[in-house]
Amino acid sequence: MEATPLDERKQQILKAVVADYTVTGVPVGSQVLAAKYFIALSSATIRNELADLVGTGYLQQPHTSAGRVPTDRGYRYFVDFLMDPEATSPTVRRTVKQAFETAPHSVEGILEKAAMVLAQITENVSLVTAPETSEARIKHIDLVSLESQSVLIILVLEGNLIKQTVIRLERATSQDDLSRMAAMLNRKVKGQTADELRSRLNQLGPDRDEQRQILERVIESISTHQAQRQSVVLHDGVRNLLRHPEFVEVNRLEELLELLEQGAQLAGILQQVAFDKDVEIIIGRENTSSGLRECSLVLTTYKMDERVRGTIGVIGPTRMHYGQVVARVRLVSQATSELLGPLSN
Amino acid sequence: MEATPLDERKQQILKAVVADYTVTGVPVGSQVLAAKYFIALSSATIRNELADLVGTGYLQQPHTSAGRVPTDRGYRYFVDFLMDPEATSPTVRRTVKQAFETAPHSVEGILEKAAMVLAQITENVSLVTAPETSEARIKHIDLVSLESQSVLIILVLEGNLIKQTVIRLERATSQDDLSRMAAMLNRKVKGQTADELRSRLNQLGPDRDEQRQILERVIESISTHQAQRQSVVLHDGVRNLLRHPEFVEVNRLEELLELLEQGAQLAGILQQVAFDKDVEIIIGRENTSSGLRECSLVLTTYKMDERVRGTIGVIGPTRMHYGQVVARVRLVSQATSELLGPLSN
DNA sequence: GTTAGCACTCGCGGATCGAGACTGCCAATA
DNA sequence: TATTGGCAGTCTCGATCCGCGAGTGCTAAC
DSSP states (O other): OOOOOOOHHHHHHHHHHHHHHHHHOSOBOHHHHHHHTOTTSOHHHHHHHHHHHHHTTSEEOSSTTSOBEEOHHHHHHIIIIIOOOOOOOHHHHHHHHHHHHTOOSSHHHHHHHHHHHHHHHHTSEEEEEOOOOTTOBEEEEEEEEOSTTEEEEEEEEGGGEEEEEEEEOSSOOOHHHHHHHHHHHHHHHTTOBHHHHHHHGGGSOTTOHHHHHHHHHHHHHHHTTTTTSSOSEEEEOHHHHTTSGGGSSHHHHHHHHHHHHHOHHHHHHHHTSOSSSSSEEEEGGGSSSGGGTTEEEEEEEEEETTEEEEEEEEEEESSSOHHHHHHHHHHHHHHHHHHHHHHHO | OOOOOOOHHHHHHHHHHHHHHHHHOSOBOHHHHHHHTOTTSOHHHHHHHHHHHHHTTSEEOSSTTSOBEEOHHHHHHIIIIIOOOOOOOHHHHHHHHHHHHTOOSSHHHHHHHHHHHHHHHHTSEEEEEOOOOTTOBEEEEEEEEOSTTEEEEEEEEGGGEEEEEEEEOSSOOOHHHHHHHHHHHHHHHTTOBHHHHHHHGGGSOTTOHHHHHHHHHHHHHHHTTTTTSSOSEEEEOHHHHTTSGGGOSHHHHHHHHHHHHHOHHHHHHHHTSOSSSSSEEEEGGGSSSGGGTTEEEEEEEEEETTEEEEEEEEEEESSSOHHHHHHHHHHHHHHHHHHHHHHTO
16 A cells, blocks of 8 residues: 555546545446546546556455445545535525524524534534633623522633533622622633633732632633533534435444544544644544544634634545535634634624 | 223233333234243133234234234323333432432533433433523523623523523623622512513613613523524433334434424423323324324423423333333432422522 | 134245346457 | 457346245134
């Protein structure tokens, strides 16, 4: 499997195989290629080229007398060098626009809509990670008295992202006292990030024990990456997978669902997406996770306030229309970023 | 299909058929019944009884020379009259207990955990509706200044349920003014429900226009039953369905997933659950929704502060172990109610 | 009312077979 | 040397067939 540079014609043939296979789902043979894509060539010539492409590992045959199918390596070559940039159709753009029009003014709401519409227009499963909050600015803090010594801390972060946590104080404190304390805290922490706050924590005198306790809890609640949610990753569109013939075998689906519903492992994978790239594509066995052996991921990031905050993308069968999916993932990512921007205020 | 009262032996045979079929998944024949459940009787006698039960619509045969399978009517008779009350095993109770130990102090967190553990112990899909909030007491209200004229309203309801909404004021208002207004509103609305608030709205003088505007929005945001969420219903455990042989046909699964992912229709069904019953079971075609023709629902309610607030239950294939599922749904419902109680404070 | 016996029905799994699709190879060609 | 037509060979897929086994319904005897 040495890195064989492909000559022009082999490239065109590989491209045609990928194109045809992604549409039909049937192994594509030399005659079809000659008839549909290479009228100037005979099927025999193409057969020779196909044999070479199999030899170099870009194509494979399900069995001796079948057409050819791209290998993971073939798809990789395709997306790296052969894929044409595709524009999104006006219909799709309108769908996205309309979906976001009804989105509420909160990060969660917008991301949920994004997951929904992305699943819809790509006909795959969409993935969206919750935004990274460790460097999100604090907008507002509020303390609400519950029972005697319990206090509910409410935290509003950039993007109207709300975090809540309950803390027990050492002595009973009235709501009035809490309100005063909240006002004081607000002056101190407004506009800061959790990281900044942490480094400043020691500047508080030892007499401010309660404030310190609260702030520690605030930092913790921002940093824990909302571990309370069963899954850090939103997803939508599992129903779409059932329409793909590669999932009639229920086992694959089960592995995938497990991954989606428990979320932790998936979160790890998404975390590793290189933030410098435009769109990252992970194909088949390139995935470390065994449940994704026959799947591909098309991922990119979304921004808030010019900073990358999370990952958004889709997961689908290896045989997908990469050009189109890339374009649509990019579209939704941009639209999401645009909507999130103003929220950071 | 007149309502035929079944004599004792027919009842026992029906019960045995249901018991055996739910375990094996294979149509059960007269010989198996004679050998496993009725050693005193011959298979011929049982055949006669079986024929009667088919005639009266409690059983059916997949084809002429196959064993018998319960009809929806058969299951109905079983759950209404024949089902033995089952106790939950200590293992299961421990699982539930442990799951809830890590739950956060918020309604959403607890309900999410409930959905998770219920899916796990019943090996089906769990359903949990969000709590009815129109008669939930308001605990706290807070106003946060965003840009010039935008204000974020934060609302803490009973059970630390937080609602947020953004409103535009007619004139710019400073955070200090907003804080004052929030303090005033807090005195007015604390401990009230949205319904109560609505009826009192007219008592506000015309000079309090801004307050009125905010309160209207507060009421709206409580009452809209969080229409912003894509789905009012939490669910978990779709992966479990794939283990049931009845879902190898992918079509059924697709219909069901559609129902789960869009949520609206499902929410309608759950809303209609009679709140007076203990546990409600809906079997197969008793469902109005076509996607549920081959499924059964086992539903009950959960309470907060002694009042029924939402629905919790599972959805699975008609062929399920009703006794066990009922016991486990009830267990989780009780545990959930117990955890939610103290939160209402 | 119950039972043994028996003929009958039907689904399921395995074996068989032919059609069709595609290949690889070879010899001819430009 | 690259390309091409021809051809034999391979393999899958679907249809058909067949026998086994499970289970039934009926009848006659108890």
